[in-house]
Amino acid sequence: MASFADRLMSAIQRKNSRVVVGLDPHLQLMPPHLLEDAYLEHGEGAEAVAQAIIRFNEAIIEAIAADVVAVKPQVAFYERLGAWGFLALEKTLAMAKEAGLLVIVDGKRNDIGSTAAAYAEAYLGDGPLAGDALTVNPYLGEDGLKPFIDRCRDGDKGLFILLRTSNPSAGDLQDLLVQGRPLYLHLADLIDGWSQGTEGEGGYRSVGVVVGATYADEARQLRQQLPRLPFLVPGYGHQGGTAEDVACCFHPDGTGAIVNSSRGIIFAYRERYGAKEFARAAKDAARDMKVDINQALGLGA
Amino acid sequence: MASFADRLMSAIQRKNSRVVVGLDPHLQLMPPHLLEDAYLEHGEGAEAVAQAIIRFNEAIIEAIAADVVAVKPQVAFYERLGAWGFLALEKTLAMAKEAGLLVIVDGKRNDIGSTAAAYAEAYLGDGPLAGDALTVNPYLGEDGLKPFIDRCRDGDKGLFILLRTSNPSAGDLQDLLVQGRPLYLHLADLIDGWSQGTEGEGGYRSVGVVVGATYADEARQLRQQLPRLPFLVPGYGHQGGTAEDVACCFHPDGTGAIVNSSRGIIFAYRERYGAKEFARAAKDAARDMKVDINQALGLGA
Numbered sequence: 001m002a003s004f005a006d007r008l009m010s011a012i013q014r015k016n017s018r019v020v021v022g023l024d025p026h027l028q029l030m031p032p033h034l035l036e037d038a039y040l041e042h043g044e045g046a047e048a049v050a051q052a053i054i055r056f057n058e059a060i061i062e063a064i065a066a067d068v069v070a071v072k073p074q075v076a077f078y079e080r081l082g083a084w085g086f087l088a089l090e091k092t093l094a095m096a097k098e099a100g101l102l103v104i105v106d107g108k109r110n111d112i113g114s115t116a117a118a119y120a121e122a123y124l125g126d127g128p129l130a131g132d133a134l135t136v137n138p139y140l141g142e143d144g145l146k147p148f149i150d151r152c153r154d155g156d157k158g159l160f161i162l163l164r165t166s167n168p169s170a171g172d173l174q175d176l177l178v179q180g181r182p183l184y185l186h187l188a189d190l191i192d193g194w195s196q197g198t199e200g201e202g203g204y205r206s207v208g209v210v211v212g213a214t215y216a217d218e219a220r221q222l223r224q225q226l227p228r229l230p231f232l233v234p235g236y237g238h239q240g241g242t243a244e245d246v247a248c249c250f251h252p253d254g255t256g257a258i259v260n261s262s263r264g265i266i267f268a269y270r271e272r273y274g275a276k277e278f279a280r281a282a283k284d285a286a287r288d289m290k291v292d293i294n295q296a297l298g299l300g301a
Numbered sequence: 302m303a304s305f306a307d308r309l310m311s312a313i314q315r316k317n318s319r320v321v322v323g324l325d326p327h328l329q330l331m332p333p334h335l336l337e338d339a340y341l342e343h344g345e346g347a348e349a350v351a352q353a354i355i356r357f358n359e360a361i362i363e364a365i366a367a368d369v370v371a372v373k374p375q376v377a378f379y380e381r382l383g384a385w386g387f388l389a390l391e392k393t394l395a396m397a398k399e400a401g402l403l404v405i406v407d408g409k410r411n412d413i414g415s416t417a418a419a420y421a422e423a424y425l426g427d428g429p430l431a432g433d434a435l436t437v438n439p440y441l442g443e444d445g446l447k448p449f450i451d452r453c454r455d456g457d458k459g460l461f462i463l464l465r466t467s468n469p470s471a472g473d474l475q476d477l478l479v480q481g482r483p484l485y486l487h488l489a490d491l492i493d494g495w496s497q498g499t500e501g502e503g504g505y506r507s508v509g510v511v512v513g514a515t516y517a518d519e520a521r522q523l524r525q526q527l528p529r530l531p532f533l534v535p536g537y538g539h540q541g542g543t544a545e546d547v548a549c550c551f552h553p554d555g556t557g558a559i560v561n562s563s564r565g566i567i568f569a570y571r572e573r574y575g576a577k578e579f580a581r582a583a584k585d586a587a588r589d590m591k592v593d594i595n596q597a598l599g600l601g602a
Contacts, residue, residue: 024415024416026415046428046429074412074416074419076410076412076416076417076419076420076423077416077419079419079420079423079430080419080420080422080423080426080428080430081428082387082391082423082428082429082430083384083385083387083388083391083429084384085387086383086384086386086387087384090383090384108410108411108412108438109377109409110409110411110438111375111377111409112466112467112468113468114325114327115325115375115377115378116377118375118377118378118380118381119377119380119381121381122377122380122381122383125381127347127381127382127383128347128383128384129380129381129383137409137411137438137440138440138473138474139438139439139440139463139466139474139475140463140466140468140470140471141468141470141471141472141473141474141475142470142473143468143469143470144468144470162440162441165413165440165441166413167413167414167441167442167444167445168444169441169442169443169444169445170441170442171442172439172442172443172491173439173440173442173484173488173491174440174442176477176479176484176487177479177480178477178478178479178484179478183474183477183479183484186477187474190473190474
């Protein structure tokens with residue numbers, strides 16, 4: 001059983017891609033004809049929206065599978081539809097796995113004790129919502145993360161712990177000075193300790209961190225501080241991060257990080273080709289992003 | 302439209318109760334006959350488990366409704382069943398509202414921008430998963446909380462922000478010293494600012510905090526620092542907190558906090574009456590807890 005770290009790095013090398021695509025189905029940005037068709041078939045309600053999302057994701061996954069290593073469904077966009085939304089999420093996970101993609105469930109879950117264990121079972125177990133990795137929030141400390149980390153150490157699952165986020169208020173807590181250093185650097189040391197024992201054969205750990213692309217100097221420092229942890233890097237494209245900004249999340253050999261774009265890929269049809277060709281627009285946008293990042297890293301396209 | 306704060310304080314006074322019951326359906330602790338009946342009817346799978354949970358919650362809600370102000374379903378226990386679990390959660394929310402109980406959805410959700418807005422829509426909107434209040438995690442700072450706080454300020458919803466948790470590793474981040482003070486006291490000041498403008502007519506705000514019952518001195522200090530914020534206090538009973546421990550979360554007039562117990566109430570049948578009478582056991586345990594807290598506060602039972 002290969003570790004998540006090994007599976008991730010293997011996918012990066014095989015596809016020569018460091019791209020993750022966020023499957024965040026904003027209804028206002030979806031191709032209108034998908035929703036209209038679903039309303040005609042199922043009436044206007046959560047069932048129809050869920051069916052439209054399934055069709056949308058199915059086409060997107062098929063279009064991007066060759067050029068990206070993973071998809072990252074953002075659970076909130078499914079959750080707001082209730083049970084129907086989770087049905088759409090379950091089908092999306094199954095389709096992505098079938099297409100050979102890794103699945104990072106973006107849930108930012110967190111809790112303590114038996115509740116953390118229940119989340120770990122849901123998203124890193126073998127049920128219908130299980131992905132290959134999950135995003136989690138560290139505010140509750142080590143014991144809240146342990147049920148998740150155990151599944152990385154003892155199984156083939158992965159974790160990305162929120163460390164340095166890319167939003168304007170990220171610093172409210174993350175920048176508070178602890179013994180002269182920002183909190184997130186202190187947290188980095190803690191995560192370095194918690195993640196020990198999750199190393200794959202390639203040397204990377206299966207417990208990684210989320211590091212926003214909008215603070216390049218900070219990412220560079222974290223890359224040095226946590227050399228064996230995979231970085232999941234949001235913020236490319238729509239949120240303002242460029243390939244040059246994200247480059248410092250990588251080691252010189254082009255390993256160590258994956259970069260997420262959501263609406264810049266899945267809603268690329270708004271910039272090119274139009275709604276009927278949303279899948280082709282996503283395919284070309286994903287390939288462009290792959291090349292853009294590879295070039296910034298001095299790698300072959 | 303009454304604010305959440307006013308609705309909460311009104312329920313406390315009307316029922317003379319400060320009790321919240323956590324609806325956390327641990328399968329291993331459920332009355333076995335409920336699961337067996339469901340397996341016979343639906344086969345062994347997520348659908349059967351969801352149906353058993355619905356029947357369990359229905360009986361618990363009816364039994365406790367007169368003596369408690371709110372129920373707090375812990376989303377993880379539903380989420381691990383996938384779409385069927387969310388169907389059970391939707392029905393549970395509907396049953397609790399029908400019984401006149403406030404519903405605090407314990408999801409500890411957190412994210413940024415449009416994703417935080419999607420969570421706010423899911424749990425504080427008007428869809429099938431919407432409760433009266435939601436628990437959230439503050440690690441991402443103010444902009445991640447704003448979509449939730451807006452629904453408290455402009456609508457009738459409530460929020461409980463994780464501030465001081467009751468788990469052994471709570472201190473990993475929460476105790477880090479920032480300018481000589483533990484981080485959680487610094488966060489308390491931030492939340493005091495963020496929650497302004499959510500006051501109800503009774504003076505309490507609709508944005509409150511989660512304060513664990515296992516650290517009584519700290520709770521006392523937070524009660525002084527945040528006089529108008531409702532406290533949601535986990536840790537009573539199973540986690541070791543006593544009525545005396547939680548008493549310092551209240552103002553002298555017996556307002557300002559609600560105390561949660563989960564397995565100590567819903568699985569009380571394991572201590573008295575047996576599995577067939579799980580509902581009666583929960584009813585008596587809820588009433589005992591109500592009286593226990595009221596006596597510790599020097600109030601009439």
